[in-house]
Amino acid sequence: MTTTAEVEKPRADPGTGRAPRPRPGRIRRIGLPYLLLLPALVLELLVHLVPMAIGIVMSFKELTQFYIRDWGTAPWSGLDNYRVSVDFDAPVGEALLHSFLVTVGFTLLSVGLCWLIGTAAAIFMQDTFRGRGLLRALFLVPYALPVYAAVITWVFMFQHDNGLVNHVLHDQLHLTDKPSFWLIGDNSFYALLTVSVWKGWPFAFLIVMAGLQNIPGELYEAAALDGAGMWQQIRRITLPSLGPVNQVLVLVLFLWTFNDFNTPFVLFGRAAPEAADLISVHIYQASFVTWNFGTGSAMSVLLLLFLLAVTGVYLAVTSRGRRASHAR
């Protein structure tokens, strides 16, 4: 995959016996890849690398609202912001640890459910039946809906007095003694999980569907000839063949869910309830509500280190990572 310069290499090869002719446009050609990359490089620098550098510098400063106008003058605080963030006995660190653990639990549950539902739906819809096209389009609707429009509908459904959820659970099915609160208190975790799975599983569905198209039909024919039933074919052929696809899918789902800000922010507003205090909102709150950008930055850097570590380990363990890091 890396042999990309087949066109260029023979010309640049001095071993052909001919002296390389000076050719008009030759320099332009050698510089061409860089020229093509230039816009991306400038933007990457502007929107990623410079902000990251600033973020790291910020995390070593005592950056409160007094210094926002001219943050360069904020006094250095060394490792203080980090010390505060990881001091789990003090309020700030304790809250961060709590938020981190909530986020990990939430992410694992959400990714697991999204993967399960998406895979089941894709496998059930692998062969044609009446209404399949329509169903497939319907299933993609949660993915296509803008986050705020979809989540705000869930907010309405989770309302205490006039929401559908309490109406069904309490008034119609009599499952609860009294109407529950869904957007505050402990139930908020399940509310968040429901919305996240509702919004996220179609992506798993989409990717697994794409992956299923790459499984050669002969495998199923051979298995059928050997007398394998439908369920056996799914277990022995479909699921193992999805291995490489699943590796990418799970990593992407994990990163997206872990970093999700939009869903909890629309669901709960600026301050999430303790039971559903995801890390992104927590850092937002630490920075923009209590106006301590220095601590917020330190938390961001810690989060980044964690994600890098997880991704690194994941890529090292899965084959996709080995292939990707060589080929790309």
Add this chain to the structure above:
Amino acid sequence: MAPPSSFLWSRRIFLTLLTGFVLLPVYVMVSSSLKPLADVTGEFRWLPSGLTIRPYIDIWSTVPLARYFVNSLVVAGAATVCSVVIAVFSAYAVSRYDFRGKRAFTVTVLSTQMFPGILFLLPLFLLYVNIGNATGIALFGSRGGLILTYLTFSLPFSIWMLIGYFDSVPRDLDEAALVDGCGPLGALFRIVVPAAIPGIVAVAVYAFMTAWGEVLFASVMTNDTTRTLAVGLQGYSTLNDVYWNQIMAASLVVSVPVVAGFLLLQRYLVAGLTAGAVK
């Protein structure tokens, strides 16, 4: 071979339940948008007591929805065009050429894709404020600034997807074009881009959808005149009343263009994901 009945029954039950789960909020959105206010403030009712299109008229005057709509359209559209064009050039360079620093570039692109938005929010916020103080160019609060920040999500994804997609376009095709006297850019635009249309459409759809649905940057980086739909929808709740019927009507109105576009282009999306991400 006909599937066994255990499979058929499992499929029927599973797909029915899933359809219900998926459609429930959609039903609530549609039905509530046609209810009079008394219906949405009282106990939930499955059916409206009286159908009204009043919410669809009122949404435009309760908040300046049309202005938010235009803002969202401009920002999402510009972010999409920028990231697709830039990604096409750089993905072509990575897919077709060997050059020093290629690995560093792709690793950077891959890794920035997984960074949380919150990581860039604070520094970009400060950077924009600083640039504004120093030069008078108002990035903070402007559409331009928001477009720039949206490239943080869409650009790495677009580049990464398109590299995969361009790799799947047979190299012989553009090599032949080069031999026939096309320049590298001619080969890119006459051969590679047309062959990679599904991938490019998929990337464009993704970029537009993320920009259209983004809340975090929109809530920090906009002001009264540049506010997008993501933030503007919050205007329907006042201290005293929450106009749920109007919120649902507005949600529906802002959703229809993206959902319709997405469903029209979903074929491309599946094809694009197959070649770009799954391979």
